[in-house]
Amino acid sequence: MTAKQMIYADNAATTKLAPEALEAMMPFLTEEYGNPSSLYSFSRSAKKALTDARAVIAECIGASPDEIFFTSGGTESDNWAINNFVLAKFHRQRNILISSIEHHAIFNTCLKIAQVHHYSITSTPVNEKGRIILPIYKEHVEEFPDGISIMLANNEIGTIEDIAQMADIAHHYCIPFHTDAVQAVGHIPIDVRDLGIDMLSASAHKFNGPKGIGFLYVKQNTVLKPFIDGGQQEAGRRAGTENVAAIVGMATALKLNCERMSDNRRKLKNLSKTFKTIISEHLPDAVFNGDLIRRLPGHISLSLPGISAEGLLHVLDLQGIAVSTGAACNSKSTEISHVLKAIDLPEKLAKGTIRITFGPNNTEDQPRYIADKVIKYCKKQG
């Protein structure tokens, strides 16, 4: 089946490259191949493209250009932020505080730090909506961790956390605060100054940019240790010749997404509403997970009791519909995800959980089409 015949509803896994981003990238994949670090005039346009892209990205999130560090994507940004808690030696408790619903890019980085550097990792719990339980969080902050990382929006259940409030509590105790905003950047308004955070991770392929490129925002005057050693790129903090074309594509895609954000959000909310209304009408036992109000637009986590999510996904796939059973990064696992466990979803529901994430490319009739197929499958099983 070609991409044109598919109904793609897995935009939390990745998004389609914006044609404008591809167009902006093309010169740097063809004629303008100069190395931005070279001194001759041929490299000037690559160097200028980097400077412009940095400024565009900074403006989109309310940062200044020297606070943006290009990386290979969300995973690297998360790895860097967490390792920086260790390398920068902000405090010496040898403890990092995260939440129980972080992405594996955070979890597994912490696991390694625990093993290699003998740190303890505290995982602060969430309620049934996936929201951090603030009084418990505050108690954990008072244990004075070296750094805190709490995701802005969850990839599996779509819940948006109150990052500004949590960063404020962290700063009361002078503890640096990082947020994994990979699912949020380009989709909901983000101003790093309003959030009051020290570091933020983002990834271009989640907002219609190319894959393999992202950035880490680091607030001015935050100690930032190099994570990849080598040359002097990225102010000596992240070595390696920059992926100029991808960086230009990322900046173009982010700018477009920010310009279209309110229209996109309106459209995605309507698509979700149509889908949910039809499902609720025909499958009254169906459960929608996450915070139903503070959530990513177009993000649906649906649990169907007594249904196998893998079976449903397979049947939908045969009918040309791409959805996911949960986190794409974890799709090989048939185990119940740590996120669904963290929100205490009963096993019967967790096993029947699919994630549908609409994007601006989805048409008005697609939610109804997908819902019809889901309902048919469930009725057949039941």
Ligand SMILES: Cc1ncc(COP(=O)(O)O)c(C=O)c1O
């Ligand atoms: C919340 C979150 N963090 C990090 C990542 C990893 O990003 P990347 O695919 O750019 O490495 C993902 C990808 O799904 C994600 O959803």
